[in-house]
Amino acid sequence: MPHQSSQSAKNMPMRYFIGVDLGGTNLKVGAVSTKGEVLFRTEAPSDVKGGRGALLKKILNVIEETRHMVKGKRLSGIGLGVPGIVSPETGIIAQSPNLAGWVDFNIKDVLAEKLSWPLYVENDANAFALGEGWTGAAVGIKNFCCLTLGTGVGGGIVLNGSLWHGVDGFAGEIGHIVVEPDGVPCNCGSQGCLERYVSANGLVRMAQEGKDDILAAPLLKGCCGVDGLSAKAIADFARQGDPFCAGLFQKLARYLGIGLADIVNLLNIEMIVVGGGLSNASDLFLSAAREEMLKRSFKVPGHRIKVVPARLGDNGGIIGAAFIAFGKELH
Amino acid sequence: MPHQSSQSAKNMPMRYFIGVDLGGTNLKVGAVSTKGEVLFRTEAPSDVKGGRGALLKKILNVIEETRHMVKGKRLSGIGLGVPGIVSPETGIIAQSPNLAGWVDFNIKDVLAEKLSWPLYVENDANAFALGEGWTGAAVGIKNFCCLTLGTGVGGGIVLNGSLWHGVDGFAGEIGHIVVEPDGVPCNCGSQGCLERYVSANGLVRMAQEGKDDILAAPLLKGCCGVDGLSAKAIADFARQGDPFCAGLFQKLARYLGIGLADIVNLLNIEMIVVGGGLSNASDLFLSAAREEMLKRSFKVPGHRIKVVPARLGDNGGIIGAAFIAFGKELH
Numbered sequence: 070m071p072h073q074s075s076q077s078a079k080n081m082p083m084r085y086f087i088g089v090d091l092g093g094t095n096l097k098v099g100a101v102s103t104k105g106e107v108l109f110r111t112e113a114p115s116d117v118k119g120g121r122g123a124l125l126k127k128i129l130n131v132i133e134e135t136r137h138m139v140k141g142k143r144l145s146g147i148g149l150g151v152p153g154i155v156s157p158e159t160g161i162i163a164q165s166p167n168l169a170g171w172v173d174f175n176i177k178d179v180l181a182e183k184l185s186w187p188l189y190v191e192n193d194a195n196a197f198a199l200g201e202g203w204t205g206a207a208v209g210i211k212n213f214c215c216l217t218l219g220t221g222v223g224g225g226i227v228l229n230g231s232l233w234h235g236v237d238g239f240a241g242e243i244g245h246i247v248v249e250p251d252g253v254p255c256n257c258g259s260q261g262c263l264e265r266y267v268s269a270n271g272l273v274r275m276a277q278e279g280k281d282d283i284l285a286a287p288l289l290k291g292c293c294g295v296d297g298l299s300a301k302a303i304a305d306f307a308r309q310g311d312p313f314c315a316g317l318f319q320k321l322a323r324y325l326g327i328g329l330a331d332i333v334n335l336l337n338i339e340m341i342v343v344g345g346g347l348s349n350a351s352d353l354f355l356s357a358a359r360e361e362m363l364k365r366s367f368k369v370p371g372h373r374i375k376v377v378p379a380r381l382g383d384n385g386g387i388i389g390a391a392f393i394a395f396g397k398e399l400h
Numbered sequence: 401m402p403h404q405s406s407q408s409a410k411n412m413p414m415r416y417f418i419g420v421d422l423g424g425t426n427l428k429v430g431a432v433s434t435k436g437e438v439l440f441r442t443e444a445p446s447d448v449k450g451g452r453g454a455l456l457k458k459i460l461n462v463i464e465e466t467r468h469m470v471k472g473k474r475l476s477g478i479g480l481g482v483p484g485i486v487s488p489e490t491g492i493i494a495q496s497p498n499l500a501g502w503v504d505f506n507i508k509d510v511l512a513e514k515l516s517w518p519l520y521v522e523n524d525a526n527a528f529a530l531g532e533g534w535t536g537a538a539v540g541i542k543n544f545c546c547l548t549l550g551t552g553v554g555g556g557i558v559l560n561g562s563l564w565h566g567v568d569g570f571a572g573e574i575g576h577i578v579v580e581p582d583g584v585p586c587n588c589g590s591q592g593c594l595e596r597y598v599s600a601n602g603l604v605r606m607a608q609e610g611k612d613d614i615l616a617a618p619l620l621k622g623c624c625g626v627d628g629l630s631a632k633a634i635a636d637f638a639r640q641g642d643p644f645c646a647g648l649f650q651k652l653a654r655y656l657g658i659g660l661a662d663i664v665n666l667l668n669i670e671m672i673v674v675g676g677g678l679s680n681a682s683d684l685f686l687s688a689a690r691e692e693m694l695k696r697s698f699k700v701p702g703h704r705i706k707v708v709p710a711r712l713g714d715n716g717g718i719i720g721a722a723f724i725a726f727g728k729e730l731h
Contacts, residue, residue: 154698154700163700164698164699164700212566212567226666228559228564233559233667234668235543235667235668235669235701236543236668236669236670236701236704237668237700237701237704238668239665239668239698239700239701240666240667240668240701241666242665242666242698243665243666245661245665245696245698246662246665246666247579247658247661247662247696248578248581249581250579250580250654250655250658257698258695258696259661259695259696259697260696323581324581327578327581330576330578330590331577331578331662331666332666334570334573334574334576334577335557335571335572335573335574335577335662335663335666336564336566336571337565337566337567337568337569337570337571338566338567339567364589364590365576365578365589365590365591366590367485367495367570367573367576367588368495369485369494369495369568369570370566370567370568370570370571373567373568
């Protein structure tokens with residue numbers, strides 16, 4: 070068996086890792102091989118409103134379910150991506166807009182007590198970045214960042230091949246770069262943050278602000294109503310040629326380009342990976358964002374950087390979380 | 401001689417380094433001890449208009465002058481800070497607003513040919529950051545950045561104790577963070593860059609834009625005229641209570657605060673050092689900038705970061721350039 074790694078000596082089952090991607094809406098869990106293949110995957114609603122205890126129990130249950138579905142391999146560690154600012158060292162959640170009431174909560178200690186495998190926690194966008202770096206769009210790239218454009222915006226920065234956490238674990242908050250100084254108030258306390266424009270929520274808000282234009286827009290008129298608008302509907306209408314909806318994506322692209330230019334001029338990295346639910350509509354905004362970025366960047370770093378859609382889709386968070394468990398063993 | 405380092409064995413003279421701070425206006429050169437003390441210092445106008453050859457000759461002359469002024473010590477290396485984007489590896493200047501015509505010029509090779517000591521080149525703001533880290537405001541700090549607020553804005557980022565150059569040496573262009581998306585056009589090709597508001601030039605421009613208010617301002621009225629305005633005059637008037645001039649510093653502070661918040665939210669570093677000529681007026685804007693930054697940053701990294709004036713003043717560039725020569729030998 071010449072290709073076996075040293076860890077899996079003769080008769081020793083191959084290792085695998087479980088990655089848990091805890092989101093405000095869905096809990097995604099998968100078993101991931103040492104090569105980054107997803108061996109099994111399951112998903113359940115997070116049901117945050119059901120309370121912390123219930124969700125923690127659910128996490129333990131899906132881990133158990135996953136473990137039972139993987140035969141003939143040895144579980145060697147579990148990684149958990151958390152939608153908030155969390156210290157990988159202590160496991161304490163310092164801030165989380167989607168898990169209100171979990172602040173100052175040590176999720177690592179509480180879960181580790183019930184688990185027999187090494188447990189690692191990390192911010193979900195950081196985990197996503199590592200996943201894309203391991204088997205996704207940023208394979209072989211040492212200096213890049215990831216944006217996850219979903220309800221809000223997450224970010225992770227990788228420098229010299231490692232996550233840049235900053236001194237308190239708060240680094241990489243790309244969603245809170247200021248792109249409009251007098252702009253829309255943000256939950257973070259600032260205003261005009263990238264997240265307020267370049268996210269599903271931001272897109273819907275911009276659409277609702279243009280209420281009168283929407284009513285005039287032929288495709289939207291009488292369809293779902295202003296209140297029923299979703300980012301997906303806006304994307305569909307834009308693709309069908311609705312000028313108002315296409316215009317919203319142009320606005321989004323411009324703000325994204327400004328944020329990307331700030332990153333280029335500050336960090337001169339190799340790649341920016343754009344993921345998250347909204348990246349399914351990247352055909353509607355990514356090339357315009359790239360153009361805006363180029364207009365606003367120094368030439369060399371602007372032309373050097375690749376702005377690409379994420380490759381792992383919904384599995385990025387799982388694969389990245391598993392990699393954290395794997396990576397920690399590697400070092 | 402128990403305190404002597406191993407390099408300066410018995411009868412071997414102590415080492416020193418020469419730091420050259422090449423600016424668009426002045427050429428500053430100093431001899432710096434291994435402890436960061438300035439042993440001798442001289443200054444000459446750069447006279448960029450006199451041509452590249454003449455300025456290169458002047459650089460060699462002031463190095464020679466400096467060398468002759470330091471007795472009993474051994475010159476061990478020369479560091480050169482260049483006002484532009486320069487590759488420390490190749491020595492080629494890629495971009496320089498203040499040294500037009502020097503682009504794609506290998507300043508390192510040309511000077512090294514005439515010098516008998518190791519020569520290192522670096523961007524001037526990066527050199528300044530290293531100087532402040534060595535003996536200035538950021539002593540003992542591993543993660544910080546420096547802004548030099550002068551005619552324009554320079555920036556240098558230090559992560560884990562080393563300059564973050566980015567993959568092409570273009571990182572740290574803090575002056576080109578976008579703070580006003582539809583703002584004033586910038587020489588870099590973008591618009592609304594921090595540098596257009598938070599610099600001596602920016603301040604004077606903002607004053608000139610408020611021409612009618614200036615004419616109404618009691619202190620400025622009939623004093624130096626709108627065209628004769630300087631950042632220093634505006635600062636003096638602001639200190640004397642002129643509300644228009646004080647208001648300009650408030651505007652500057654707000655934009656600086658926005659840029660600082662972007663840095664805080666992206667990098668979660670420990671300190672931001674504010675230097676350059678305009679920092680002589682930091683009493684007029686630094687605390688307001690800090691407040692704006694706090695409003696726009698996440699709490700933990702916002703309260704963690706120290707925003708402080710530079711300590712080395714005019715010598716920062718010299719000391720930092722010398723450190724580059726010293727540091728390269730240390731590794």
